Amino acid sequence: MQRDAVVVGGGVVGAACALALADAGLQVALVEAGQPARWSREQPDLRVFAFAPDNAALLDSLGVWRDILATRAQPYREMRVWDAAGGGELHFDADTLARRELGWIIEHGLLAERLWAAASRAGVGHFQPASVNGLEQRDDGVRLTLEIGEAIDARIAVAADGANSTLRSLAGIGAPTHDYGQRGVVAYVDTELPHRLTAWQRFLPSGPLAFLPVDDVRRSSIVWSLPEDEAARILALDDEDFGIELTNAFGARLGKVRPASRRVAFPLRRQLAKTQVEGRVLVLGDAAHVVHPLAGQGVNLGLRDVAALRDSVREAKRLGRDFDAPHRLQRWARARRSDNVASTFAFETINRVYSNDALMPTMLRGHALGIANALVPLRNALWRHAAGS
Numbered sequence: 239m240q241r242d243a244v245v246v247g248g249g250v251v252g253a254a255c256a257l258a259l260a261d262a263g264l265q266v267a268l269v270e271a272g273q274p275a276r277w278s279r280e281q282p283d284l285r286v287f288a289f290a291p292d293n294a295a296l297l298d299s300l301g302v303w304r305d306i307l308a309t310r311a312q313p314y315r316e317m318r319v320w321d322a323a324g325g326g327e328l329h330f331d332a333d334t335l336a337r338r339e340l341g342w343i344i345e346h347g348l349l350a351e352r353l354w355a356a357a358s359r360a361g362v363g364h365f366q367p368a369s370v371n372g373l374e375q376r377d378d379g380v381r382l383t384l385e386i387g388e389a390i391d392a393r394i395a396v397a398a399d400g401a402n403s404t405l406r407s408l409a410g411i412g413a414p415t416h417d418y419g420q421r422g423v424v425a426y427v428d429t430e431l432p433h434r435l436t437a438w439q440r441f442l443p444s445g446p447l448a449f450l451p452v453d454d455v456r457r458s459s460i461v462w463s464l465p466e467d468e469a470a471r472i473l474a475l476d477d478e479d480f481g482i483e484l485t486n487a488f489g490a491r492l493g494k495v496r497p498a499s500r501r502v503a504f505p506l507r508r509q510l511a512k513t514q515v516e517g518r519v520l521v522l523g524d525a526a527h528v529v530h531p532l533a534g535q536g537v538n539l540g541l542r543d544v545a546a547l548r549d550s551v552r553e554a555k556r557l558g559r560d561f562d563a564p565h566r567l568q569r570w571a572r573a574r575r576s577d578n579v580a581s582t583f584a585f586e587t588i589n590r591v592y593s594n595d596a597l598m599p600t601m602l603r604g605h606a607l608g609i610a611n612a613l614v615p616l617r618n619a620l621w622r623h624a625a626g627s
């Protein structure tokens with residue numbers, strides 16, 4: 239049987255893609271190498287996302303957002319960004335932007351689990367655990383072979399299998415990588431002072447340190463970007479010393495910080511696939527772009543790939559045209575790559591300028607934040623870009 243689409247990789251982006259394509263009327267299969275995502279209220283996932291409003295709208299249109307909101311999604315109403323070296327502060331506030339909230343902090347595991355369940359309900363066929371190990375491209379479709387010995391025929395294949403994507407490699411798409419030589423340390427912490435539903439980001443010479451609120455009062459999730467050796471040292475500290483170092487690194491902005499979970503670290507790199515389409519293979523999510531976590535945009539960019547693909551399929555159906563016409567796939571890929579490249583280098587430039595203790599950048603950057611904050615149209619434009627509106 240030939241399906242319309244086969245999605246490889248059932249992380250948040252792949253599961254959302256399978257669901258979105260089924261929602262657009264396609265017959266879809268989803269292939270995932272690991273076990274089904276499981277989320278538990280008692281054991282929070284250390285990987286959390288700052289979820290943007292446009293992606294909340296995407297999940298709402300797919301029928302999963304209300305469930306996620308009702309289960310555990312922490313709204314944040316303000317964002318404050320400042321430089322350890324001094325100067326001004328960039329401040330976004332839901333009230334002045336006429337919003338109820340700026341976004342939500344949500345656990346990766348919760349999103350993945352609910353998207354998987356919705357994809358099953360929408361009739362997406364699952365192959366799991368199963369890894370792809372072969373690709374044949376034809377004029378009218380693709381054949382994927384799985385390590386478990388099965389083959390799947392489809393009109394298009396979607397690579398959503400993460401940064402080390404097998405399907406991207408099988409399609410012959412290069413993805414040059416730049417290692418930042420840094421790791422992101424993540425953990426939950428409690429702070430002496432309430433976080434006031436604010437996402438905080440302090441730039442230090444070693445890299446940005448973010449506190450993201452995950453309850454109504456004092457608990458936050460941190461993402462601390464550090465050089466490799468520093469990250470290893472921080473991971474090895476006992477809880478008391480970790481709390482002291484974190485309090486200092488954050489300039490005690492929320493008083494004393496106390497660890498509330500174990501810590502893990504993930505490598506930080508920039509990776510951009512040279513193209514997001516090759517023949518009938520489309521590439522999205524981390525398989526197409528890995529970005530610095532400083533703006534919390536990794537998963538948001540991936541879900542924007544998904545939303546644009548669904549729009550393209552819907553438009554083709556409305557016009558009675560083939561959803562998989564090469565020019566249509568190319569158009570989607572060009573538009574998404576241009577947005578992803580611009581975002582990737584914007585985050586990298588911010589990180590370079592702010593994670594730097596040379597004299598000129600230090601003198602300029604704090605003022606730049608203050609100026610950006612004072613220029614209301616510029617501040618609002620920055621926010622609209624981050625929110626995907």
Ligand SMILES: Cc1cc2nc3c(=O)[nH]c(=O)nc-3n(C[C@H](O)[C@H](O)[C@H](O)COP(=O)(O)OP(=O)(O)OC[C@H]3O[C@@H](n4cnc5c(N)ncnc54)[C@H](O)[C@@H]3O)c2cc1C
Nearest residue numbers: 247249250251271369370399400404523524534535536537
């Ligand atoms: C600890 C941590 C913290 C992070 N924090 C943030 C943050 O604060 N904000 C943010 O925006 N981003 C963050 N990120 C990045 C974010 O996790 C990614 O951008 C996002 O998860 C990408 O989703 P994805 O679905 O594209 O890829 P992934 O989540 O990598 O999912 C890929 C899926 O493909 C499967 N797979 C792999 N190979 C195969 C194969 N051959 N066949 C079949 N299946 C396969 C994998 O099992 C996996 O389920 C963080 C990452 C980590 C590791």
